[in-house]
Amino acid sequence: MSTNHKSADESGVSRRGFLKGLGVGTVTTGVLSDASLHEAQAAQPGVKGPGSVPIVLNINGQSKQLDVEPRVTLLDALRNRLDVTGPKKVCDRGTCGACTVLVDGDPMYACSLLAVEAQGREVTTVEGLGSTEKMNAVQEAFVDRDAQQCGFCTPGFVTACSAFVRDNPNASVEEVKAGLGGNLCRCGTYAGMVLAAADASKKKGQA
Amino acid sequence: MANVAWPAEGDRQVIGERIPRVDGPAKVTGAAKYSYDINRPDMLWGKLVTSPKAHAELIAVDTSAAAAVAGVQAVWVDEDLLGEELRYVGQVVACVAADTEEAAIEGAEKVALQLKVLEHQVVDTDVSLSSGRPSNREDGNLEEGFAGADVVVQGEYGIPVITHCCLEPHGQVTEIKDDELYVWPSTQNVSRYSNQFGDEIDIPQNKIHVDTQYMGGGFGSKFNIDKWGIIGTKISQDTGRPVKIMLDRREELMIGGNRPSGFANIKVGLKQDGTISAVDAEVWGSGGQGAFRAPPIPYVFTKVPNTRLVGKGIQTNRGGVRAWRAPNHPQGCLLTMSAVDDAAAALGMDALEFFMHNAAQTDRPEVYREELQIAANIIGYRQKAHARGDSGPGPIKRGLGIAMHTWGGRGHPSECDVTINSDGSVEVKIGSQDLGTGNRTIIGQVVAETVGLPFEAITVHLGRNSYPASGASGGSTTVGGVSVSSRRAATDALNDLLGTVASRLGTTADKLEASGGRIHEVGKPGGGVSWREACSMLGPNSITKRGINNPGESQQEGLISAGVGGVQIADVSVDTETGVVTMNEMVAVQDCGLIVNMRLAESQVYGALIMGITYALYEEAIYDAKTGLMLNADMEFYRLAGIKDVGNLKVHMMSGQGYDERGIIGLGEPPVISPGAAISNAVANACGVRVPSLPLTPDRVIAALQKGGDIA
Numbered sequence: 001m002s003t004n005h006k007s008a009d010e011s012g013v014s015r016r017g018f019l020k021g022l023g024v025g026t027v028t029t030g031v032l033s034d035a036s037l038h039e040a041q042a043a044q045p046g047v048k049g050p051g052s053v054p055i056v057l058n059i060n061g062q063s064k065q066l067d068v069e070p071r072v073t074l075l076d077a078l079r080n081r082l083d084v085t086g087p088k089k090v091c092d093r094g095t096c097g098a099c100t101v102l103v104d105g106d107p108m109y110a111c112s113l114l115a116v117e118a119q120g121r122e123v124t125t126v127e128g129l130g131s132t133e134k135m136n137a138v139q140e141a142f143v144d145r146d147a148q149q150c151g152f153c154t155p156g157f158v159t160a161c162s163a164f165v166r167d168n169p170n171a172s173v174e175e176v177k178a179g180l181g182g183n184l185c186r187c188g189t190y191a192g193m194v195l196a197a198a199d200a201s202k203k204k205g206q207a
Numbered sequence: 208m209a210n211v212a213w214p215a216e217g218d219r220q221v222i223g224e225r226i227p228r229v230d231g232p233a234k235v236t237g238a239a240k241y242s243y244d245i246n247r248p249d250m251l252w253g254k255l256v257t258s259p260k261a262h263a264e265l266i267a268v269d270t271s272a273a274a275a276v277a278g279v280q281a282v283w284v285d286e287d288l289l290g291e292e293l294r295y296v297g298q299v300v301a302c303v304a305a306d307t308e309e310a311a312i313e314g315a316e317k318v319a320l321q322l323k324v325l326e327h328q329v330v331d332t333d334v335s336l337s338s339g340r341p342s343n344r345e346d347g348n349l350e351e352g353f354a355g356a357d358v359v360v361q362g363e364y365g366i367p368v369i370t371h372c373c374l375e376p377h378g379q380v381t382e383i384k385d386d387e388l389y390v391w392p393s394t395q396n397v398s399r400y401s402n403q404f405g406d407e408i409d410i411p412q413n414k415i416h417v418d419t420q421y422m423g424g425g426f427g428s429k430f431n432i433d434k435w436g437i438i439g440t441k442i443s444q445d446t447g448r449p450v451k452i453m454l455d456r457r458e459e460l461m462i463g464g465n466r467p468s469g470f471a472n473i474k475v476g477l478k479q480d481g482t483i484s485a486v487d488a489e490v491w492g493s494g495g496q497g498a499f500r501a502p503p504i505p506y507v508f509t510k511v512p513n514t515r516l517v518g519k520g521i522q523t524n525r526g527g528v529r530a531w532r533a534p535n536h537p538q539g540c541l542l543t544m545s546a547v548d549d550a551a552a553a554l555g556m557d558a559l560e561f562f563m564h565n566a567a568q569t570d571r572p573e574v575y576r577e578e579l580q581i582a583a584n585i586i587g588y589r590q591k592a593h594a595r596g597d598s599g600p601g602p603i604k605r606g607l608g609i610a611m612h613t614w615g616g617r618g619h620p621s622e623c624d625v626t627i628n629s630d631g632s633v634e635v636k637i638g639s640q641d642l643g644t645g646n647r648t649i650i651g652q653v654v655a656e657t658v659g660l661p662f663e664a665i666t667v668h669l670g671r672n673s674y675p676a677s678g679a680s681g682g683s684t685t686v687g688g689v690s691v692s693s694r695r696a697a698t699d700a701l702n703d704l705l706g707t708v709a710s711r712l713g714t715t716a717d718k719l720e721a722s723g724g725r726i727h728e729v730g731k732p733g734g735g736v737s738w739r740e741a742c743s744m745l746g747p748n749s750i751t752k753r754g755i756n757n758p759g760e761s762q763q764e765g766l767i768s769a770g771v772g773g774v775q776i777a778d779v780s781v782d783t784e785t786g787v788v789t790m791n792e793m794v795a796v797q798d799c800g801l802i803v804n805m806r807l808a809e810s811q812v813y814g815a816l817i818m819g820i821t822y823a824l825y826e827e828a829i830y831d832a833k834t835g836l837m838l839n840a841d842m843e844f845y846r847l848a849g850i851k852d853v854g855n856l857k858v859h860m861m862s863g864q865g866y867d868e869r870g871i872i873g874l875g876e877p878p879v880i881s882p883g884a885a886i887s888n889a890v891a892n893a894c895g896v897r898v899p900s901l902p903l904t905p906d907r908v909i910a911a912l913q914k915g916g917d918i919a
Binding site: 069071072076079080083084085087089090092093095096098125126127129130131132135138139142143144146149150151153154155158176177178181183184185186187188189190192193 | 227228232236237239241243244308309373374375421422423426455456642644807809810811813814815816817818841842843848851853856
């Protein structure tokens with residue numbers, strides 16, 4: 001079975017690389033003057049910023065044009081620029097999974113991907129998986145099993161679980177627990193989540 | 208005529224039903240907008256500047272570099288702190304507001320604090336660091352109590368400071384429009400938020416509009432407006448722009464909420480039959496600055512005749528002490544239940560037998576005995592139990608542990624408006640809040656039951672301070688408060704409608720009742736007129752009635768009550784080679800009077816078990832004595848249990864005869880009290896030695912085994 005959060009190698013985006021990139025960026029803005037920065041950019045065509053750059057993101061099937069600084073994460077671009085607030089900001093460093101989105105179908109932490117890196121890829125947030133009028137099977141199962149309390153971790157869990165169920169019909173409880181291991185809840189809704197994921201996975205198996 | 212008494216078991220249509228939470232679809236689709244999700248046009252982002260030192264004098268604040276950052280629009284500095292002492296890391300000193308979050312962060316990093324570093328003290332485990340006069344409570348005769356004991360056991364136990372770690376951090380969005388303040392805070396206290404602005408903000412109460420539709424966890428840490436509430440409002444006033452300030456994760460873990468620690472040296476005397484005859488406890492701990500309140504010891508066993516409790520507070524340069532679910536109870540429970548369990552083991556008495564026997568020394572012996580039996584049956588206690596340390600060969604040792612707890616949970620003062628409209632719609636307005644407990648759903652159920660309509664027919668509005676005032680959600684007081692105020696309002700509104708219908712039908716209101724979506728003669732369901740038809744008789748005028756919960760009166764009427772008991776049993780495995788503790792199974796048996804929604808009640812208890820497992824095994828705010836810094840102010844090293852870590856959980860709610868008649872009692876606190884103690888006792892039962900302090904991390908387990916001589 002596959003895990004819901006692909007490793008850096010599989011996804012092509014390395015968390016470590018991202019951190020390193022951010023570190024370099026911070027040092028650069030702190031040390032170099034604007035003029036020398038632009039010179040540096042001119043010498044290295046691949047380097048963007050530190051000013052805003054125009055980008056196009058594909059969010060839930062819609063093309064969105066926006067200007068962001070290269071340091072802006074996909075999560076902040078979604079929440080702060082596009083008002084797509086389903087993905088939540090909690091740890092902001094790839095630990096808790098509250099910001100989970102699907103990138104080309106794979107669950108990823110939106111806090112650990114730069115917005116500029118998400119160009120040309122299909123980004124699906126929890127809003128793109130279903131609506132209150134027409135929920136997907138995982139969303140229905142989460143409601144049915146009361147797999148939520150305050151609900152702040154719920155969008156991330158629903159998104160991760162939707163990818164897990166798609167790839168793992170008829171999953172066992174142990175497989176569910178392994179598959180949802182990349183997300184954290186504080187209210188303690190795991191008991192309902194295991195049942196919800198198992199229900200949805202079983203339904204997928206019968207489809 | 209309807210009356211407010213809760214319907215008898217067979218007559219309930221909606222109360223007690225396992226109705227899915229009404230805001231579930233909004234939460235699973237991302238449609239639910241939390242305070243953190245509120246984005247206003249032209250909004251600024253505020254980023255706090257906090258003290259990097261545990262103790263220092265603030266000499267000066269240089270904001271020039273911050274102000275020069277592109278996009279920074281305002282820098283606020285707490286000038287009252289200049290020349291004053293900063294007393295903990297994370298203390299808020301300034302705030303930078305900018306057009307983007309990134310610019311605000313960059314600006315905040317460039318605010319230069321000139322500090323004169325002073326000596327700090329962040330250690331809370333060492334009783335010799337305590338100061339002030341100890342508290343002292345003594346009952347009976349300690350000397351006689353121990354003289355009459357057959358076994359006397361002494362031990363040290365501890366439970367560290369943990370943080371609330373709400374997934375939605377503290378903070379708010381503020382906006383000034385036409386001299387009125389609009390604020391979207393993440394709060395547990397909608398109705399009593401605006402009055403906390405005091406003299407700091409010159410805006411009259413009636414011009415402050417508070418709106419919290421969804422909030423991401425509070426657990427006792429979000430009753431106050433907090434400094435950032437004042438700062439955001441001031442920046443909104445100064446700039447004329449909305450401002451969003453939310454703590455970042457590091458700040459949230461340092462200053463968003465700390466539960467005080469409790470460490471104790473406890474001596475327990477037992478008679479040969481297991482009766483606890485004396486408990487002598489010296490307890491110390493800290494929540495940072497301010498007073499320390501000794502947790503109750505002996506906890507639950509309040510009838511032990513000979514006791515002494517000495518409490519010693521330790522002042523530490525740590526911030527953020529706040530109420531955490533069931534304040535002081537998890538501490539009292541862990542310290543007491545560990546000590547008496549050690550004494551029972553020394554006596555060679557089975558733990559279940561011991562707790563059954565000493566239930567006589569509690570305030571509710573019968574409840575605890577019944578719950579102990581049920582919990583033991585569910586987990587298969589008698590098949591699995593063994594004497595302490597007698598776990599068989601091999602490095603993996605399995606054991607069981609028991610704990611018991613209590614809580615009040617009486618409903619708070621609450622007011623509620625229920626409106627019946629002539630189109631048949633029913634609306635509820637209440638200045639309460641839904642923290643994820645299911646409050647919206649509960650209120651809708653109570654009103655639906657009262658007016659004889661299906662749950663879906665009721666619309667509940669909450670989370671605004673323009674609605675009738677209701678108490679803060681803390682101390683398990685909400686469900687009792689809102690159930691009664693909404694029940695009274697709905698009853699009065701219905702009776703008004705019955706009066707209108709009676710005059711049209713040529714009868715009197717006392718001969719009518721509502722059920723099954725109809726208004727009909729008493730005892731003749733299916734007759735009369737439909738609800739819609741009845742409401743149309745109102746013409747253009749709706750009926751609105753206000754219901755009030757006065758806790759004392761409601762308790763006398765039997766609508767609400769206080770005082771519950773709960774029992775939990777944990778089944779763990781301990782790897783004595785690595786020190787890793789694994790949860791196999793855990794059972795919670797809990798009473799809370801009349802249960803409005805069994806599904807939501809069970810969710811509360813499951814959640815409490817998981818939160819309890821988390822603080823039993825993982826949670827501790829670790830401060831470095833030398834630097835005064837919190838070392839794990841992030842979610843990698845401040846660990847929360849994941850979905851794989853909690854084992855198989857089983858919840859049994861006590862309900863029906865003997866429980867329902869008590870009326871409604873709150874549930875948020877009680878089941879989170881016992882897990883630390885039950886799990887610690889299970890670990891002791893498994894590996895034969897007490898791991899004295901939570902969390903039961905591998906290093907602590909190994910150290911205890913080494914000390915006990917089980918590891919060379």
